[in-house]
Amino acid sequence: MNSKTQSAQHREKSQGLRSTTQSGSDAAIERKARSGDPGNIESAVLLRPDDAVGNNGWGAALLAAGQPRPATSILSAAIQARPDYAEAHYLGIALTQIGDLERVIEQFETVLKLQPNDANAEANLGASLAELGRYSEAASHLERALQIDPNRPDAKDNLEAVRKAMSAH
Numbered sequence: 001m002n003s004k005t006q007s008a009q010h011r012e013k014s015q016g017l018r019s020t021t022q023s024g025s026d027a028a029i030e031r032k033a034r035s036g037d038p039g040n041i042e043s044a045v046l047l048r049p050d051d052a053v054g055n056n057g058w059g060a061a062l063l064a065a066g067q068p069r070p071a072t073s074i075l076s077a078a079i080q081a082r083p084d085y086a087e088a089h090y091l092g093i094a095l096t097q098i099g100d101l102e103r104v105i106e107q108f109e110t111v112l113k114l115q116p117n118d119a120n121a122e123a124n125l126g127a128s129l130a131e132l133g134r135y136s137e138a139a140s141h142l143e144r145a146l147q148i149d150p151n152r153p154d155a156k157d158n159l160e161a162v163r164k165a166m167s168a169h
Contacts, residue, residue: 050081051081052078052079052081052082052085052088053078053085054078055074055075055077055078055081055088056075056078056085056087056088056090058074059071059072059074059075059078059088059091059094060075060090062074063093063094063097068093068094068095068097068098069094069098071091071094072091072094072095072098075088075090075091075094076091078091079091084114086110086111086114086115086118089107089108089110089111089114090107090111091103091107092104092105092107092108092111092121092124092128093124095107096124096128101128101131101132102132104124104128105125105128105129105132108121108122108124108125108128109125112125117148118148119145119148119149119152119155120145122141122142122144122145122148122155123141123142123145123152123154123155123158125141126138126139126140126141126142126144126145126155126158126159126162127142127154127158129141130142130158130161130162130165133165135162135165135166135169136166138158138162139159139162139163139166142155142158142159142162143159146159
């Protein structure tokens with residue numbers, strides 16, 4: 001084999017290794033983002049701030065750590081990066097924890113536009129509407145949550161409470 005051929009093969013192998021390393025790097029970033037460890041997720045997101053999955057993972061980890069305010073910023077970044085990423089619209093959970101119910105409703109309505117059969121979004125939307133005294137709308141969403149998943153004790157309990165509130169008015 002002549003030196004030009006060896007050089008070309010070496011270059012192809014090097015390029016292949018770089019490509020594999022890049023893919024491995026992307027995989028490592030995704031593993032960090034999905035790990036649930038806020039430190040790992042933060043470093044992954046800092047490497048790729050436009051990564052909706054990474055931002056969503058970081059926001060979820062912050063929520064799990066009891067930090068809803070910073071979680072709202074991070075989850076908002078995930079939505080900005082990819083508005084059609086339904087999981088990021090669970091920003092509504094963080095907004096619930098800080099008491100911003102109007103924005104909660106907007107987020108869960110968006111989830112339902114993206115994933116019409118999402119029982120969690122229906123139940124969360126129903127609970128938020130009930131907190132605002134919008135009982136008829138709340139009942140409709142809670143009933144829908146139970147149609148999708150009849151084994152939701154939260155939706156059953158909330159629907160019962162909403163019906164009691166409706167009959168009292």
